[in-house]
Amino acid sequence: MLLFCPAMFQRLTDYIRARVEADDASLSFVLSHFKPAKARRGELLLNFGDVCRYCYFTNKGAIQIFYLDKNGDEATRDFVFEGTWVTELSSFIHQQPAKESFKALEPLELLSINRESFFKLVESVPQFSHIYQRNLETSYTRSVDRIGSFVSMDAEQRVRWLYENQPHLLTRLSNKVVASYLGISPETLSRMKTRL
């Protein structure tokens, strides 16, 4: 699954430079801990029950983060697209079995970093620590909003909220995975899309 191509570091370089002041030496030091990786559409990057050994920066593609419900159906917790990060944080930190799975919804180009390298950078490179902290804040506040959508909205309000706040999900992804993200059936989503 590993490939090497220097151009694959361009997006992460731009991402870091847009967020912190980093000289070339610090930047090279950070980048040297990442390895390019690819995945085919449908491939599992992480299977629940396995330990999540990597944090990924997404260069290209879309990832579904999901659980299996009691009927064995995929229940989507979140989606990740290019320019953002994905890891099962609890499993990655504590090296315990993951509770969720990651699947490539599109062909993926990634950069991976293992736990040891990741937390070495957090401890030793203030700019990397800053980026990690900002990401935790953003991930937490996004997840708070998502819990809010479940406790305070009905299905129709959640579909409306998606139209207003994440319309790209509705055009880029299949009805089936978007419905599983909203906790409704694909048929209900189709009906509501027609109405809206």
Add this chain to the structure above:
Amino acid sequence: MLLFCPAMFQRLTDYIRARVEADDASLSFVLSHFKPAKARRGELLLNFGDVCRYCYFTNKGAIQIFYLDKNGDEATRDFVFEGTWVTELSSFIHQQPAKESFKALEPLELLSINRESFFKLVESVPQFSHIYQRNLETSYTRSVDRIGSFVSMDAEQRVRWLYENQPHLLTRLSNKVVASYLGISPETLSRMKTRL
């Protein structure tokens, strides 16, 4: 609402010492930015629409974090108890209107810190930054689990999960607020409690 009593800093002192190495000078510097506060049962610490100006460390009591749904009913996002923190992070960081409200379910004893002091400590005291980062990790992974419970469990599974993972909620809090945390009616919760 402000009171002063040095004993009110004991729990936060213990909390910090249990997590990081801190000499007396650093510890005093950190504590000097907190102010004791109290709230009566039923009092709102934060009303949605207002800017969240403080982060609170809870010395004593229980707090409900909730939204109002379209019927004007309280939809509970989370509970906070003694020994933990509460703020509406997005509002606190960006000083924008809060999306949720905080209510004292029991008489509260708190320590409050404002945004400027909080982030000054994060920037200047490595131990405080470390505690903030650990808290973000824990808050995020807890919220991920909670989203998982909404997308992959039905109501009965959520009640069972609560019995197994947070049984203190069922004994300490009213059926009404616990039901609003689970996204079910108080009647459904009562029926399930009898069955389980």
